Amino acid sequence: MAFSAKTPRTLIKPDHPSPLNTNNHSPKSIYFSNQRKAHQISSTKPHQQLSVLNTNSLNTDNPNSHLHLLCLNGHLQQALNYIDSMKELQIPLDEDAAIALVRLCEWKRAFEEGFKVYCFISNSGNPLSLRLGNALLSMFVKFGKLGDAWYVFGKMQERDVFSWNVLIGGYAKKGFFDEALCLYHRMLWVGFKPDVYTFPCVLRTCGAVPNLERGKEVHVHVIRFGFEADVDVVNALVTMYVKCGDLARARLLFDKMTRKDRISWNAIISGYFENGECLEGIMLFFMMREHCVDPDLMTMTSVISACESLGDDRLGREIHGYVIVTGMSDDVSVCNSLIQMYSSLGRWEAAEKVFDRMEWRDVVSWTAMISGYENNVLPEKAVDTYRTMELQGFIPDEITLASVLSACACLRKLDMGIKLHELAKRSGLISYIIVANTLIDMYSKCKCIDKALEVFHNIPDKDVISWTAIILGLRLNNRCFEALIFFRQMKLSLKPNSVTLVTVLSACARIGGLMCGKEIHAYALRTGMGLEGFIPNALLDMYVRCGRMGPARNQFNSQKEDVAAWNILLTGYAQRGQGTLAVEFFNRMIESNVNPDEITFIPLLCACSKSGMVTEGLMYFNTMELEYGVAPNLKHYACVVDLLGRAGQLQEAYEFIMEMPIKPDPAIWGALLNACRIHRQVGLGEFAAQRIFECDTTSVGYYVLLCNLYAGNGKWNEVGKVRKMMKDNGLTIDPGCSWVEVKGKIHAFLSGDDFHPQINEIYAVLEGIYEKMKVVGLDVPKGDSTDDVEISKAEIFCGHSERLAVAFGLINTVPGTPIWVTKNLYMCQSCHSTIKFISKIVRREISVRDTEQFHHFKDGTCSCGDVGILGKT
Numbered sequence: 086m087a088f089s090a091k092t093p094r095t096l097i098k099p100d101h102p103s104p105l106n107t108n109n110h111s112p113k114s115i116y117f118s119n120q121r122k123a124h125q126i127s128s129t130k131p132h133q134q135l136s137v138l139n140t141n142s143l144n145t146d147n148p149n150s151h152l153h154l155l156c157l158n159g160h161l162q163q164a165l166n167y168i169d170s171m172k173e174l175q176i177p178l179d180e181d182a183a184i185a186l187v188r189l190c191e192w193k194r195a196f197e198e199g200f201k202v203y204c205f206i207s208n209s210g211n212p213l214s215l216r217l218g219n220a221l222l223s224m225f226v227k228f229g230k231l232g233d234a235w236y237v238f239g240k241m242q243e244r245d246v247f248s249w250n251v252l253i254g255g256y257a258k259k260g261f262f263d264e265a266l267c268l269y270h271r272m273l274w275v276g277f278k279p280d281v282y283t284f285p286c287v288l289r290t291c292g293a294v295p296n297l298e299r300g301k302e303v304h305v306h307v308i309r310f311g312f313e314a315d316v317d318v319v320n321a322l323v324t325m326y327v328k329c330g331d332l333a334r335a336r337l338l339f340d341k342m343t344r345k346d347r348i349s350w351n352a353i354i355s356g357y358f359e360n361g362e363c364l365e366g367i368m369l370f371f372m373m374r375e376h377c378v379d380p381d382l383m384t385m386t387s388v389i390s391a392c393e394s395l396g397d398d399r400l401g402r403e404i405h406g407y408v409i410v411t412g413m414s415d416d417v418s419v420c421n422s423l424i425q426m427y428s429s430l431g432r433w434e435a436a437e438k439v440f441d442r443m444e445w446r447d448v449v450s451w452t453a454m455i456s457g458y459e460n461n462v463l464p465e466k467a468v469d470t471y472r473t474m475e476l477q478g479f480i481p482d483e484i485t486l487a488s489v490l491s492a493c494a495c496l497r498k499l500d501m502g503i504k505l506h507e508l509a510k511r512s513g514l515i516s517y518i519i520v521a522n523t524l525i526d527m528y529s530k531c532k533c534i535d536k537a538l539e540v541f542h543n544i545p546d547k548d549v550i551s552w553t554a555i556i557l558g559l560r561l562n563n564r565c566f567e568a569l570i571f572f573r574q575m576k577l578s579l580k581p582n583s584v585t586l587v588t589v590l591s592a593c594a595r596i597g598g599l600m601c602g603k604e605i606h607a608y609a610l611r612t613g614m615g616l617e618g619f620i621p622n623a624l625l626d627m628y629v630r631c632g633r634m635g636p637a638r639n640q641f642n643s644q645k646e647d648v649a650a651w652n653i654l655l656t657g658y659a660q661r662g663q664g665t666l667a668v669e670f671f672n673r674m675i676e677s678n679v680n681p682d683e684i685t686f687i688p689l690l691c692a693c694s695k696s697g698m699v700t701e702g703l704m705y706f707n708t709m710e711l712e713y714g715v716a717p718n719l720k721h722y723a724c725v726v727d728l729l730g731r732a733g734q735l736q737e738a739y740e741f742i743m744e745m746p747i748k749p750d751p752a753i754w755g756a757l758l759n760a761c762r763i764h765r766q767v768g769l770g771e772f773a774a775q776r777i778f779e780c781d782t783t784s785v786g787y788y789v790l791l792c793n794l795y796a797g798n799g800k801w802n803e804v805g806k807v808r809k810m811m812k813d814n815g816l817t818i819d820p821g822c823s824w825v826e827v828k829g830k831i832h833a834f835l836s837g838d839d840f841h842p843q844i845n846e847i848y849a850v851l852e853g854i855y856e857k858m859k860v861v862g863l864d865v866p867k868g869d870s871t872d873d874v875e876i877s878k879a880e881i882f883c884g885h886s887e888r889l890a891v892a893f894g895l896i897n898t899v900p901g902t903p904i905w906v907t908k909n910l911y912m913c914q915s916c917h918s919t920i921k922f923i924s925k926i927v928r929r930e931i932s933v934r935d936t937e938q939f940h941h942f943k944d945g946t947c948s949c950g951d952v953g954i955l956g957k958t
């Protein structure tokens with residue numbers, strides 16, 4: 086069929102059978118030998134037309150009658166064989182038999198057979214009669230073959246309103262709304278009066294576009310042709326107005342209706358729900374019951390969903406009671422809505438109860454329950470439910486997969502996630518973007534960023550969520566540099582949302598990407614997102630972590646100051662070891678009537694600890710519960726151990742741990758180990774390390790601390806043993822990486838990076854500095870040492886990448902400009918003293934943020950007071 090179903094207008098050419106020629110009343114076909122009185126079908130409802138149980142009189146002597154009988158009995162194949170033999174015997178097919186055959190094909194949804202019958206009819210070369218034409222039209226529309234339908238329509242010598250209705254309905258159903266409306270107008274133009282079937286179809290089309298102006302026009306036609314009192318037509322008008330968002334007009338019509346049926350009520354009630362006016366919709370639902378109209382399943386599912394939108398638990402339970410009383414609680418769709426409602430109200434136990442009582446469930450029920458668990462942070466239950474669903478032989482859909490994948494991401498269940506990925510590929514569900522996006526999230530959280538990237542690159546039409554998921558994935562896997570590159574790419578085609586911006590700001594904060602962070606700040610202000618969701622605090626955090634306390638304070642002053650904002654700024658002071666400022670800031674927070682929370686006391690105690698303010702720190706710890714109502718948790722205890730330990734009160738720190746009312750965790754022993762490292766207490770440090778490795782053998786940080794404890798005391802054999810333990814446990818340290826921002830562009834330097842275009846210049850600068858260090862008698866890092874002892878030194882945990890970054894900064898910025906470097910590992914003693922020296926000889930302020938804190942170097946000294954560095958000798 087050469088005709089495009091989408092463009093009927095182009096078909097109206099003089100050389101084609103024109104649908105406009107409806108007044109061409111040619112004489113009925115003489116081909117049909119056994120003409121009976123035409124069965125009047127134009128006024129019957131379309132669905133009645135589909136019936137094959139037409140009881141015309143039969144004559145078994147007549148082949149046509151025999152064929153008719155075969156059709157009435159539903160023997161399609163026999164009937165087709167029969168017409169083949171009729172064709173051979175050149176017995177013409179009569180109209181009734183042909184119609185019966187066409188209807189049988191339609192009823193059996195046998196497209197190929199139907200098309201064969203159509204060819205048989207049209208090969209006769211005779212014009213189509215009205216009845217047969219209508220039957221063919223109806224069949225092709227049912228099969229969705231609009232091109233064929235259109236062709237039949239064109240070939241019909243005569244048409245009636247039914248012919249038009251079928252064609253208009255066919256186009257509307259396929260989503261060709263403009264074409265459907267165009268056909269409707271043509272129908273009026275050629276002088277047909279629309280009937281009760283025309284209007285609902287045309288009005289549905291106006292609602293689907295939605296096109297209120299057209300809808301109003303059709304409303305005028307309804308009045309003009311006198312269908313104002315027809316309940317079906319008015320229902321369709323109400324629905325049209327609702328879909329076009331004109332609730333007032335819909336309501337006016339509804340209120341004026343003298344006879345309302347259940348469909349009228351459903352139309353107006355769901356109309357209110359769809360337009361977000363759930364309360365008014367619920368009121369109408371109660372009115373409906375007052376008017377003694379019984380709600381049906383459709384009413385109830387929409388009312389239950391409205392309770393969900395309203396977040397009204399009490400009303401929801403009342404409605405639940407009502408569906409039980411009215412016996413509708415056995416219906417699957419009602420139960421599914423109830424599960425959905427209860428889980429989104431956070432009442433997953435009630436949802437579970439509904440689910441458990443269901444006699445039979447469909448995939449929607451299972452999915453509702455799985456996503457319900459997932460949304461209520463019960464990923465284990467979600468996974469278990471999915472397993473049961475699988476065992477019972479249900480095939481998951483895209484929502485099921487996305488929900489269970491989220492649960493796997495939460496639980497870091499990589500093996501199950503991989504299986505679901507395979508299932509998604511097999512079933513084709515991967516083509517749903519929601520599935521692909523959750524796969525990215527799952528792989529990212531399971532630390533398989535390369536798999537996440539693979540999924541991402543295979544999505545043909547990536548949306549904002551896909552991009553945000555991969556940017557977050559890169560951020561979580563410490564590939565922030567790439568995260569920023571992806572963000573730039575994304576901006577070329579899509580508008581990031583507030584979640585994207587928060588994610589990118591966190592990546593900037595991680596690698597000290599101040600300029601990029603500032604760009605996002607400007608972008609957020611420009612697009613009006615500056616105050617949206619977590620953006621203000623993400624900006625604050627970015628400034629703090631990039632070490633810019635000035636802009637951080639400005640941002641703080643310009644935003645709504647919630648407790649999280651105070652905590653972020655307090656963390657800034659703590660990371661810089663500014664105990665006095667932190668205490669002042671805390672006092673200001675109390676004066677401003679902001680209640681400190683659990684988090685507040687962590688940076689506060691930490692700041693005291695770094696500044697040696699033991700008395701103040703202990704005072705806050707001892708009063709936090711009494712004065713501020715915050716009970717100390719393990720993290721606070723760890724802070725106190727750090728506070729005492731750093732100050733050299735190791736015995737007190739140890740006793741503090743032994744007297745703790747809760748069981749100490751590895752982090753607490755870690756704080757003691759760190760203090761032992763600083764104060765070179767090997768014995769107590771080893772004791773602490775033993776306690777740690779009793780429950781945690783996978784955290785690299787503790788091994789590094791222990792190595793440094795041994796290294797600081799010259800115990801190189803022990804260092805070797807610890808490194809072997811790490812190797813045996815399959816632990817590796819991320820390669821050292823430092824970032825420096827020069828003229829708004831971030832440059833990354835890996836340890837031993839020899840591929841940088843300026844690498845020779847960088848080494849030349851460093852060599853020059855080492856020469857000067859030798860002159861004043863400072864230790865200079867040894868070149869390519871292969872000595873086992875040498876490479877065992879604590880410095881291996883540093884990578885020294887910050888030196889490359891600093892040298893690069895020196896080369897590429899004007900003298901006097903401060904240099905800001907961020908690195909992913911701890912800074913070693915050797916790098917620390919080298920950079921101290923550099924800051925003195927080049928008279929530059931250099932700032933290095935390692936995994937723990939900021940080091941601000943100026944005139945040969947560091948703000949950390951040389952306490953915070955590893956491998957100190």
Ligand SMILES: [Zn+2]
Nearest residue numbers: 883885913916
């Ligand atoms: Zn180093």
Ligand SMILES: [Zn+2]
Nearest residue numbers: 940947949951
């Ligand atoms: Zn320092």
